[in-house]
Amino acid sequence: MIKDFMTNDHRECDNLYAPLEEAISKEDWDRALELYTPFKDAMLHHFAMEEEVLFPKMEEYVGGGEGPIYVMKMEHSQIKSIINSLGEAIEAKDKRKALGYGETFMIMTQQHNMKEEQILYTMAEQLPFDKEEVLKEMKEV
Amino acid sequence: MFKGVSLDQAPPFEAPLLFFLTAPLFAILAGAALTEALFFQQHIAILHLFSLGFMLNIMFGALLQMLPVVIGVKFQNPKRMAWWVYIPLNTGIALFFISLYFDIALYHPAALLLLLSIGSFALLTLYKLFNAPSNTPTLWAFRLSLISLLIALAMGVFLLTTLKNPPEIFGFVLPMHALFAAFGWIALLIIGVSYQVIPMFYVTTEIDRRVQYMVIWLISGALTLLLLALITLMATDENIVVTFILSATFGFILFLLLNFALFVYAVMTLLRLYNRKRSIKEPSLGFWYVGLFAALAASIYPAAMPFNHFSDNIYAVLFGYGFAISIIYGMLYKIIPFLSWFHISSRGFFDMPNMKEMVDERLLYLHLGLHLLSFALLILYPKAAAPFIIAENILFYINIKKAVKIYFEYKAKKSPFEGFSRQ
Numbered sequence: 001m002i003k004d005f006m007t008n009d010h011r012e013c014d015n016l017y018a019p020l021e022e023a024i025s026k027e028d029w030d031r032a033l034e035l036y037t038p039f040k041d042a043m044l045h046h047f048a049m050e051e052e053v054l055f056p057k058m059e060e061y062v063g064g065g066e067g068p069i070y071v072m073k074m075e076h077s078q079i080k081s082i083i084n085s086l087g088e089a090i091e092a093k094d095k096r097k098a099l100g101y102g103e104t105f106m107i108m109t110q111q112h113n114m115k116e117e118q119i120l121y122t123m124a125e126q127l128p129f130d131k132e133e134v135l136k137e138m139k140e141v
Numbered sequence: 142m143f144k145g146v147s148l149d150q151a152p153p154f155e156a157p158l159l160f161f162l163t164a165p166l167f168a169i170l171a172g173a174a175l176t177e178a179l180f181f182q183q184h185i186a187i188l189h190l191f192s193l194g195f196m197l198n199i200m201f202g203a204l205l206q207m208l209p210v211v212i213g214v215k216f217q218n219p220k221r222m223a224w225w226v227y228i229p230l231n232t233g234i235a236l237f238f239i240s241l242y243f244d245i246a247l248y249h250p251a252a253l254l255l256l257l258s259i260g261s262f263a264l265l266t267l268y269k270l271f272n273a274p275s276n277t278p279t280l281w282a283f284r285l286s287l288i289s290l291l292i293a294l295a296m297g298v299f300l301l302t303t304l305k306n307p308p309e310i311f312g313f314v315l316p317m318h319a320l321f322a323a324f325g326w327i328a329l330l331i332i333g334v335s336y337q338v339i340p341m342f343y344v345t346t347e348i349d350r351r352v353q354y355m356v357i358w359l360i361s362g363a364l365t366l367l368l369l370a371l372i373t374l375m376a377t378d379e380n381i382v383v384t385f386i387l388s389a390t391f392g393f394i395l396f397l398l399l400n401f402a403l404f405v406y407a408v409m410t411l412l413r414l415y416n417r418k419r420s421i422k423e424p425s426l427g428f429w430y431v432g433l434f435a436a437l438a439a440s441i442y443p444a445a446m447p448f449n450h451f452s453d454n455i456y457a458v459l460f461g462y463g464f465a466i467s468i469i470y471g472m473l474y475k476i477i478p479f480l481s482w483f484h485i486s487s488r489g490f491f492d493m494p495n496m497k498e499m500v501d502e503r504l505l506y507l508h509l510g511l512h513l514l515s516f517a518l519l520i521l522y523p524k525a526a527a528p529f530i531i532a533e534n535i536l537f538y539i540n541i542k543k544a545v546k547i548y549f550e551y552k553a554k555k556s557p558f559e560g561f562s563r564q
Contacts, residue, residue: 014344014418015418017344018419022419025420078483078486100494104479104495107475110341118274
């Protein structure tokens, strides 16, 4: 339930990124700026669902510290920093830099998503908390 | 419930890098050896420089890197483990090459080293794969790939140690060894990787899960039948000529079945790449296209050729050089700059170059061109391919030099996190 919902949300974010990259490669900067905001919002919203609801819930059972959830949060901050650099490159109309950060964002995010989809969400599904309730709370973020 | 599962940061870059940087050396050696090769045994030696020297080194490096990331299994002390596998593996490959190419009796030490290094790594990895927390087609492809690798290894050791005094069964084991290595180990591994990375890296739809599993089980099923046939053959004492004709017919049918699975995989993946949402064109994508079209060509080749015109050499080039090696280069050009960036970033730096700034895309395209040229020449006139094989692998080193250099430069710097980080 949580796994499917969050995996789909990953794909939605990918789908928002693809046309943004296309606009950058065509140097259509107005369109790129227009597409950048909803893309960034979707990414930040996804992180917020995890960091505000899912992760704290999971930490009640698996503990915090320097475990898997800590690593996921670290990667979130790495991804946020690339998204910001991407935004700056778009504003500066620097195609080479923007595509470079885009590619870095993409690979960084995909390997991060893999970890979540293969391991973390599977873990969440198996923990003894009310999945529907947590899902509802996540959707409210 | 999740004992042994870790989402820790990737293992130190040095562990996979050791294997990634060694592999092209064997390809360069293969290029050099190709110019002087005359006999069948020498061609087999060169083939193994590509399969063991190039592909297996890359696979070991990639598995060390990927298993923690994709499956959440962790190796204790990856750097030490890397060296423990690396030394016997590469000494074994070198001895194997010397013994076959120069016909020097080093077969037994070569076989022993390969058996120990490949066997222990594959068994350990398999154990971890069977304890993974979730089940996906990729995971099954990896498990079956490693099982096939172990079977191909056992057959290979048998072939190597009986080479000078071959028993009757030698001629049956030889093609089976090749099929287990090609379809079982290499194809399943690449298929498993691509199920995972194509949708993610290029934003494509996933191949229907039933089709994903069908391809995997078709390959494993056909190989199992082949193995059973071999065992039956060993157990019965029939007329050798009758047995040979029967097994050749049966073997050819199963060979077609294996190629059918490869065909389905190649067509499905090509269609997904063609319809990808991420429209940007880049060199890695070029390598994927070359690899998948070569897989398609290989899969059609046996059915399209009249039986007596089928060339093992052309098939091996289409499959090995065209399909497997092209895709490997494509992946390495993403993995190496990314890992360099990732490890630096994980230590808290922000000012390092991004992935695209670590490589010169024009030189990557030049590599793609050289690769296509050596691929084509290997089919048409193999000896002429030698300088281009050497050139493309030297270019590979040039292309990844900056990414590796930047990693080590930043490694020497003090982390901005220092003092409050766990690094």
